[in-house]
Amino acid sequence: MANDKSESELREKKEKKDKKRKHEEVAADGDDAAAAAKKEKKKKRKSEVVDVDDTIVTDAPAATSTAVVAVKDEEDEKKDLKMVIPVSALVPFANPLADEKQQKKVLKGVKRAAKHKSLKRGVKEVVKAIRKSPASNPSLAPTTLPNGIVILAADISPMDVISHIPVLCEDHGIPYIFVPSRAELGAAGSTKRPTSVVMCTPGQGKGAKEGEKAEWEEGFGELHKVALKLGQHVLV
Secondary structure, eight states: OHHHHHHHHHHHHHHHHHHHHHHHHHHHHHHHHHHHHHHHHHHHHHHHHHHHHHHHHHHHHHHHHHHHHHHHHHHHHHHHOOOOOOGGGSOTTOOSBOOHHHHHHHHHHHHHHHHTTOEEESHHHHHHHHHHSOOOOTTTOTTSOOSOEEEEESOOSSGGGTTTHHHHHHHTTOOEEEESOHHHHHHHTTOSSOOSEEEEOSSOOTTOOGGGHHHHHHHHHHHHHHHHHHHTTOOO
């Protein structure tokens, strides 16, 4: 009987151990499944983050490109802006007055004159140079180069500052041209301030390179052609 009891006890113990093992195996399988599910969720989250980051990276160049285009548009608008001076701001005797195309040629000639040291600036200096030049009649020989070419700004106030210069130029046979802006005339003459009048002379001044003499003679000749063309339409 004792043997039977011990055998039954051993069987019961084995059964209990087997049940515990099965329970532990089931629990372990459940834990593994849960862990695997968590890993999959993490992977999905990472993939979503990567996708979002990719979209941000791909969209970034487009945003920067639009910003660059906007900046270029602003620069183009600034370049297109032009100094517009109303006619009422111009002196009534501004004749002949260069138009936009002719003004570019005139200001280009003034820049060349400043480069070759052949530019007189300001009312006093220009009047002095005109009075020193010999009197001549340009209508007798229009092809010959004059002693100078005077460029006046038409937006001068008071007008009495330059009103005597056109008459003085006519007495000495020196052609003159009006441009709308004194600011642009000053900038072309390499001065920081607006200039009311400048005078281009045919000869180079001190400090100019002798090798560029032919270049300035050509530039002065082109400026003389513009002055002659404008002089044909002078309103008396």
